[in-house]
Amino acid sequence: MSKLLIVGTVAFDAIETPFGQTDKILGGAATFIGLAASQFKVESAIVSVVGGDFPKDYLRLLSDREIDISGIEVIESGKTFFWSGRYHNDMNTRDTLSTELNVLAKFDPKVPVAYKNAEILMLGNLHPKIQKQVLDQMEVKPKLTILDTMNFWMEHSLDELHLILKEVDVITINDEEARQLTHEYSLVVAARKIHEMGPRYVVIKKGEHGALLFHDENVFFAPALPLEEVFDPTGAGDTFAGGFAGFLAKTSDLTFENIKNAVIYGSTMASFCVEKFGAERMLNLTGDQVYKRLQQFKNLTQFEIELS
């Protein structure tokens, strides 16, 4: 068992999909990461910031799952980060309707003392400068640092993104972002270029088309579970990252073989996330359901061709 430190947003989301819409509900990258990782009963903590408007009940949803929330600063005079978006009919594309940074604008992350030696560090999608600040507060270099990012930082903070990339072991990024970062269409070539930027492991998330893991000349693929209906994709990428990081924290095994398994656990967690609005499904997930879905993943992908 390894300690897992998570940095990222804890936020309000308002979501519109073809199936309906929500008021302000619990969201944020660190929320989804933390909820997914909590399935593995690991020691974890979140570093984030919220405003005085953030319900104590939401914080309790996290602490009830044994997530250390002492690193979530509450700025009583401020407002919580808010994002709202509308998904198109294909559920693969969305428009951002509103982004209010609020307390996130001056976020000064503080790693709890007990987590300055965390073995696994999950840098959720945030300004790369903030991600660097967190990494710099670690007293012991983590055994594995995982970074998630997005196109916005490539457009506005590319130099800072390149700086932090040199220091991380794993990057999780979607296919369009991988292409944007490298100016390469082929994901195989893009992964190689990203590898040269720092990360030993490159995970390219393709949404409904699954996820690819690249490491040296090795490549591994986990499909997304074919679902009758994707209800709301919000948080699926963060949930993937949380399942990935949580499984590695639980097993403390950082071999390539086990990182492949972590990709399968990430895909498994993400397959639940999209079934309901926001974090609702992740808040009602049982170990038995996870077990059954892993069996579905095995049935989906495993075959018996003997090569002598």
Added chain:
Amino acid sequence: MSKLLIVGTVAFDAIETPFGQTDKILGGAATFIGLAASQFKVESAIVSVVGGDFPKDYLRLLSDREIDISGIEVIESGKTFFWSGRYHNDMNTRDTLSTELNVLAKFDPKVPVAYKNAEILMLGNLHPKIQKQVLDQMEVKPKLTILDTMNFWMEHSLDELHLILKEVDVITINDEEARQLTHEYSLVVAARKIHEMGPRYVVIKKGEHGALLFHDENVFFAPALPLEEVFDPTGAGDTFAGGFAGFLAKTSDLTFENIKNAVIYGSTMASFCVEKFGAERMLNLTGDQVYKRLQQFKNLTQFEIELS
């Protein structure tokens, strides 16, 4: 070992991709199917039609691979079916520049006597009326009938397509065509509806995103091999079908477990096809290369998560 009967076009293609363009080269659905199936050293025959302009050398490329070409009618006074197309930069979409039916317009398929009891029948993409004519000539109902089709027939011959669908065991179709045929966006729901139209097995090809196999409540997925470069996708779908049908003919095992393996062999064959223009790669493929690529598919997809 089962006998495999293939019906489909034997044709000329002219192809433009971002990497270059060809003059008239060997093409056609039955050509790609036959070449892929020939890797399994099965007894196979092609039913098709060509014109007097079709080089004897091209026919010899097929007969050299032990494909029975007695069912390929040569109409000396006619011209061979010709298709030309141009691929866009993403290689996923293409424009048809020209389609000349020529001798195909009056194609009257004749199944060789020795193949009227073939255990496996592969109905390549053609007018569903022609596919039905071939099926009706069989003296013994094949153990497995596989049908490939395309959006054109849904638009122009939907009633005839539905008629033949009632009589086939497997359909191979791409994702957009599955959606068009069923008016369903979810491929899981689309597969269920197609199942109700007749086929017990529904294979949905997603190009670079792999292929899904549906059977009752079971689903299996084979990724496409991530390639540095897709040079020319022409014939990849037919090559998939040929690998699928050829493997089943070789093994004569029609259990779901083995049909999963056939999907892997289909994907393996298709991964070669796209590496060169037209059928060039398939004409220079060795058993050793196939073996190595199957190992790559295992590395790509197989993992070790024990569920007790």
